[in-house]
Amino acid sequence: MLMLMCVCVRLQLFYSFFKSLVGKDVVVELKNDLSICGTLHSVDQYLNIKLTDISVTDPEKYPHMLSVKNCFIRGSVVRYVQLPADEVDTQLLQDAARKEAMQQKQ
Amino acid sequence: MNYVPGTASLIDDIDKKHLVLLRDGRTLIGFLRSIDQFANLVFHQTVERIHVGKKFGDIPRGIFIVRGENVVLLGEIDVEKPCDAVLQQVSIEEILEEQRLQQQTKQETEKVKLQVLKDRGLSIPKADNLDEY
Numbered sequence: 001m002l003m004l005m006c007v008c009v010r011l012q013l014f015y016s017f018f019k020s021l022v023g024k025d026v027v028v029e030l031k032n033d034l035s036i037c038g039t040l041h042s043v044d045q046y047l048n049i050k051l052t053d054i055s056v057t058d059p060e061k062y063p064h065m066l067s068v069k070n071c072f073i074r075g076s077v078v079r080y081v082q083l084p085a086d087e088v089d090t091q092l093l094q095d096a097a098r099k100e101a102m103q104q105k106q
Numbered sequence: 107m108n109y110v111p112g113t114a115s116l117i118d119d120i121d122k123k124h125l126v127l128l129r130d131g132r133t134l135i136g137f138l139r140s141i142d143q144f145a146n147l148v149f150h151q152t153v154e155r156i157h158v159g160k161k162f163g164d165i166p167r168g169i170f171i172v173r174g175e176n177v178v179l180l181g182e183i184d185v186e187k188p189c190d191a192v193l194q195q196v197s198i199e200e201i202l203e204e205q206r207l208q209q210q211t212k213q214e215t216e217k218v219k220l221q222v223l224k225d226r227g228l229s230i231p232k233a234d235n236l237d238e239y
Contacts, residue, residue, distance in 0.1 A: 030178060030179070032127075032129070032131075032178060034127075034178075034179075036179075041114070042113055042114040042115075043113070043114050044113040044114040044115070045113070048114045048145070049114065050114040054181075063157055063160070063162075063192065063193055064125065064127075064133050064155060064157055064162075065125075065181065066192065066193070067125075067183050067184050067185075068125055068181030068182065068183060068184065069181075069182065069184045070181065070182045071179055071180060071181035071182070072114065072116060072119070072145075072179070072180040072181075073178075073179050073180075074145050074174070074177050074178065074179070074180075076175070077129070077177075077178045077179070
C-alpha cells in the first residue's frame with residue numbers, strides 16, 4: 001500500500017499532463033509494436049490509458065481488433081504516445097518538469 | 107485505477123464482453139467479472155481466439171484469472187460491429203494446425219536472422235523478456 005502511494009506522489013507531472021489532453025486524438029504505440037489511434041478518454045496514476053473510437057493505424061495484421069471501439073491500455077505496455085504538436089505547450093511542460101526536478105532533489 | 111471521477115477505471119466495464127490481449131500474444135474473449143488495482147482480471151465464459159491470416163478459431167476455456175502484468179490491452183467488444191465480413195471461422199483442429207505451421211516458419215526465419223546477427227557480433231533482446239519498471 002505504501003509503495004502504491006509513492007507512485008501517486010512522485011509521478012503526478014505526466015498524470016496531470018495527460019489529464020489536460022483528455023478529448024484529444026492520440027496514437028499510442030505499444031511495446032508489442034501495435035499502434036492504436038483513438039480519442040483519449042481518461043488516464044490514471046499508473047498512466048493506464050482509456051481510448052474511445054479506436055482504429056489500428058498500421059496495416060491490419062491485427063484483425064482481432066475489428067469489433068472493439070473502446071479500449072483500456074495498461075500503462076506498463078506503452079512505448080510512445082504520439083500527439084499533434086499544436087496540442088502541447090512545450091515551454092510550459094519544460095518549466096513544470098524543471099520545477100518537479102527541483103522539488104524531488106530537496 | 108481508483109474511484110476518483112475522471113480517471114481511467116474498469117469499474118464500468120464489469121459484466122460486459124471484452125477482448126484481452128496478453129503479453130504472450132494470446133487473445134481471450136469473455137465477460138469481465140472482477141478487477142483490482144493491478145488490472146488483475148476475472149473472465150467468465152472465456153474463449154481463446156486464435157488468428158492465422160484471415161481465419162480464426164475459438165477454444166472454450168471457462169473461467170480465467172489473468173494477472174495484471176500480462177495484460178497488454180483490454181477492449182470492449184461492440185456486438186453491433188460484425189467481424190465476420192473479413193474473417194472466417196474454422197474448426198479448432200484446423201486453426202491449431204495453421205498456427206503450428208505459422209510458428210514453424212516464424213521460428214525458422216528467426217533462427218536465420220539470429221545467425222546473421224551473431225556472425226556480425228550483434229544481439230537483440232526480446233521485448234517480452236524486458237522487466238517492468
